[in-house]
Amino acid sequence: MSDVAARPAPNFLANGWIKAGLILAAIVATAILGARLDTSGTLYKIFIDPFEQMASAPDLLVQTVWEGLVSGVLYALIALGFVLIFKASGVFNFAQGIMVVFSALTLVGLHEKGVPAWLAVILTLGVMFVLAVAIERVVLRPLVNQPDIILFMATFGITYFLIGLGESVFGGNPKQMIADQLWLPKGAVDLKILGGLVSLQKIDIAAAIIASVMIAVLALFFQYTRIGRALRAVADSHKAALSVGISLNQIWVIVWFTAGIVALITGIMWGARSDVSFALEIVALKALPVLILGGFTSIPGAIIGGLIIGIGEKLGEFYWGPLIGGGIESWLAYFIALGFLLFRPQGLFGDKIIERI
Amino acid sequence: MFYREAGQFKSTYQADMAVFPIRQDRIGLAVILLIAFIGIPLIGNDFFITSVMIPFLVFSLAAIGLNILTGYTGLISLGTAAFMGVGAYAAYKMTTAFPGVNIIVLILVSGLFSAAIGVLFGLPSLRIKGFYLAVATLAAQFFLQWAFVRVPWLFNYNASGAIEVPQRLLFGIPVTGASASPETRYYVCLCLVIVMTWFASNLVHGKIGRSWMAVRDMDIAAELMGIKLLTAKLLAFAVSSFYAGVAGAMMIFLWYGGGEAADVFNIRLSFNILFMVIIGGLGSLIGSFFGAAFIASLPTIMKFGLPALGVPLSGATAEHVTFMLVGALIIVFLIVEPHGLARLWQIGKQKLRTWPFPY
Numbered sequence: 001m002s003d004v005a006a007r008p009a010p011n012f013l014a015n016g017w018i019k020a021g022l023i024l025a026a027i028v029a030t031a032i033l034g035a036r037l038d039t040s041g042t043l044y045k046i047f048i049d050p051f052e053q054m055a056s057a058p059d060l061l062v063q064t065v066w067e068g069l070v071s072g073v074l075y076a077l078i079a080l081g082f083v084l085i086f087k088a089s090g091v092f093n094f095a096q097g098i099m100v101v102f103s104a105l106t107l108v109g110l111h112e113k114g115v116p117a118w119l120a121v122i123l124t125l126g127v128m129f130v131l132a133v134a135i136e137r138v139v140l141r142p143l144v145n146q147p148d149i150i151l152f153m154a155t156f157g158i159t160y161f162l163i164g165l166g167e168s169v170f171g172g173n174p175k176q177m178i179a180d181q182l183w184l185p186k187g188a189v190d191l192k193i194l195g196g197l198v199s200l201q202k203i204d205i206a207a208a209i210i211a212s213v214m215i216a217v218l219a220l221f222f223q224y225t226r227i228g229r230a231l232r233a234v235a236d237s238h239k240a241a242l243s244v245g246i247s248l249n250q251i252w253v254i255v256w257f258t259a260g261i262v263a264l265i266t267g268i269m270w271g272a273r274s275d276v277s278f279a280l281e282i283v284a285l286k287a288l289p290v291l292i293l294g295g296f297t298s299i300p301g302a303i304i305g306g307l308i309i310g311i312g313e314k315l316g317e318f319y320w321g322p323l324i325g326g327g328i329e330s331w332l333a334y335f336i337a338l339g340f341l342l343f344r345p346q347g348l349f350g351d352k353i354i355e356r357i
Numbered sequence: 358m359f360y361r362e363a364g365q366f367k368s369t370y371q372a373d374m375a376v377f378p379i380r381q382d383r384i385g386l387a388v389i390l391l392i393a394f395i396g397i398p399l400i401g402n403d404f405f406i407t408s409v410m411i412p413f414l415v416f417s418l419a420a421i422g423l424n425i426l427t428g429y430t431g432l433i434s435l436g437t438a439a440f441m442g443v444g445a446y447a448a449y450k451m452t453t454a455f456p457g458v459n460i461i462v463l464i465l466v467s468g469l470f471s472a473a474i475g476v477l478f479g480l481p482s483l484r485i486k487g488f489y490l491a492v493a494t495l496a497a498q499f500f501l502q503w504a505f506v507r508v509p510w511l512f513n514y515n516a517s518g519a520i521e522v523p524q525r526l527l528f529g530i531p532v533t534g535a536s537a538s539p540e541t542r543y544y545v546c547l548c549l550v551i552v553m554t555w556f557a558s559n560l561v562h563g564k565i566g567r568s569w570m571a572v573r574d575m576d577i578a579a580e581l582m583g584i585k586l587l588t589a590k591l592l593a594f595a596v597s598s599f600y601a602g603v604a605g606a607m608m609i610f611l612w613y614g615g616g617e618a619a620d621v622f623n624i625r626l627s628f629n630i631l632f633m634v635i636i637g638g639l640g641s642l643i644g645s646f647f648g649a650a651f652i653a654s655l656p657t658i659m660k661f662g663l664p665a666l667g668v669p670l671s672g673a674t675a676e677h678v679t680f681m682l683v684g685a686l687i688i689v690f691l692i693v694e695p696h697g698l699a700r701l702w703q704i705g706k707q708k709l710r711t712w713p714f715p716y
Contacts, residue, residue: 092488142692149433150695152488153635156628157687164680285624288492296488325507334496338481341493345485355577 020343050319059196064318065311070204072310073211074273077266078287079294079302080215081259086296087235088255089140091151095158097284099260102162103128104267104276108178109170117181121264128260136252163278174279177271184272207269214265215303218258227254235297289337295350305337305348312336360709376558393547398540406539407612409657414546415608416653420633420645421557422600427631428640429561430593431573432482433491437601437630439501442622443471444602445609446511449520453513460525460532461545464606471602472595474501479594483587486576498624505622522614533610542611549607553600558642560596569593570640636690638699647698655683 185202294301447467524534637648
């Protein structure tokens with residue numbers, strides 16, 4: 001039988017990455033050319049001036065990148081909780097952001113009532129577990145097999161409910177995170193590099209380390225434990241997992257509880273940097289571009305996406321923001337993600353979307 | 358017994374394809390219109406008209422707009438509020454630039470600006486699908502919201518940084534501005550909503566609507582059947598943003614009367630309109646009205662209804678409890694009837710048809 005089709009000639013333009021690179025290179029080349037011709041025009045201000053600033057003050061650049069890195073890590077943490085739930089139950093969990101706020105508020109609120117700090121952490125974990133069970137029982141189980149958008153709306157309902165509950169139990173005022181009691185470091189480290197002074201907050205360093213440790217632990221948990229294997233099976237296929245005797249209900253509780261733990265850690269870190277209030281909800285919306293950039297189903301995607309968004313938006317705000325009036329942080333992240341998405345519709349690391357008729 | 362189509366024979370194709378083929382439905386619609394045009398202005402006081410009826414009409418229109426996009430074409434958008442804002446700011450810019458032009462015309466034309474912006478932000482929908490698209494539309498929401506605050510040209514360099522609605526006359530009667538009476542504003546809203554609903558109904562029952570629904574059910578299959586995805590999707594974005602833009606212009610000009618415009622078109626409004634569409638029923642025009650009535654009246658009912666029932670609640674607690682109840686109600690509704698209030702309405706009608714001898 002000789003019906004082996006001749007291999008088609010490789011078409012480099014079909015590869016999204018190469019196409020993206022070529023287009024980008026062309027844009028940059030034109031822009032630089034334009035800027036060189038007119039050193040006082042807008043093109044110069046966009047394409048040459050910021051880089052000259054970076055070169056002339058490398059310490060500022062390092063500082064900005066560091067700040068972007070830290071906020072990127074925290075975005076990635078929120079996105080991580082989201083990815084866990086999306087992978088295991090296919091639910092676009094809008095409530096992840098509010099779970100962060102809610103867990104942090106519970107922790108601080110319990111401590112205010114006189115509970116010792118570490119006991120409060122354990123109690124908060126208990127609350128998150130109860131929440132996970134409640135969500136599984138009340139929301140997910142009756143809505144099994146409904147379209148995605150219905151489950152998405154249900155998580156909105158959870159969001160509203162948690163906002164109302166959190167505010168009526170703990171009050172709407174911003175609270176101070178109990179960073180000292182949890183042995184989180186304070187103050188800053190000043191580093192002398194590149195002829196300047198770069199100041200790193202110790203809490204930020206701690207956040208980066210804790211986040212890395214947590215991600216490593218999660219990876220080991222997924223890779224080597226029985227429950228982790230079950231979780232991966234569910235993520236691959238609900239039906240196949242059910243057929244080999246994995247209980248979906250149990251897995252969902254575990255996954256929502258894991259997301260709750262991630263939320264608590266994120267809440268502690270965010271809370272220690274600013275304060276604990278429902279304003280964090282807006283920050284949680286920043287995790288969405290991270291998600292679409294990294295792909296809904298990929299844990300490395302959440303982390304790398306978080307770093308790209310965090311660094312990109314800080315650099316953009318600092319060097320290009322003043323050109324158009326500042327405050328561009330509120331939407332820049334979405335545009336960065338959108339730019340990546342136009343070339344990879346499923347995100348950087350997301351599962352390839354295969355469509356069949 | 359009362360609601361039965363027995364004996365109503367259809368002798369033409371047109372009659373068979375009518376939107377309201379049953380006589381009782383047409384009578385019911387006429388009664389509703391009569392109540393809306395005569396009953397409510399007669400019975401309702403100013404408070405009822407300004408804080409219940411006008412918001413309901415504005416939200417209905419916005420919900421119809423989003424329903425065209427999400428319910429009929431299957432593209433989720435979280436940027437409705439921003440497109441409403443575009444309509445409001447366009448209407449304001451135009452009425453200050455051309456003070457002589459009829460304000461109703463300008464409100465409708467402002468929808469066109471919103472439609473143009475909508476098409477622009479709808480472009481990614483050709484490549485991105487599902488929740489990825491939903492998040493991508495957030496780019497429109499945050500970018501436009503930023504522009505409303507940071508681009509002073511949009512609000513004519515006002516010191517207040519917001520839209521200041523000028524007085525405009527229609528047949529010698531003030532329609533917008535401080536001296537416009539609630540009844541006048543209500544009638545203008547009502548007429549706009551009725552005309553635009555009629556238009557939307559014709560659109561979704563026709564060829565365009567069918568192509569949208571084909572795209573919603575499966576876009577690749579629709580493409581294979583010869584529907585151009587580019588035009589179908591972008592047209593959906595354009596029409597949807599047009600409705601949102603008109604609703605936004607109505608919101609500022611006929612309801613708020615200016616003021617906190619930059620702050621109104623925030624993401625929470627976008628979410629609320631999405632709730633209206635989902636709770637009302639995806640892909641149903643009447644559902645948009647039900648959803649708007651439900652979500653728009655819920656806070657008012659909580660605020661004034663609970664104390665009347667003897668549940669004592671102070672301001673702040675009431676707000677929190679409202680939040681909790683809204684969240685819980687959304688979940689309950691989704692569990693009880695995921696297809697929304699429109700489906701409940703259908704079931705009710707079916708029950709009524711067979712009453713009193715159900716089979």
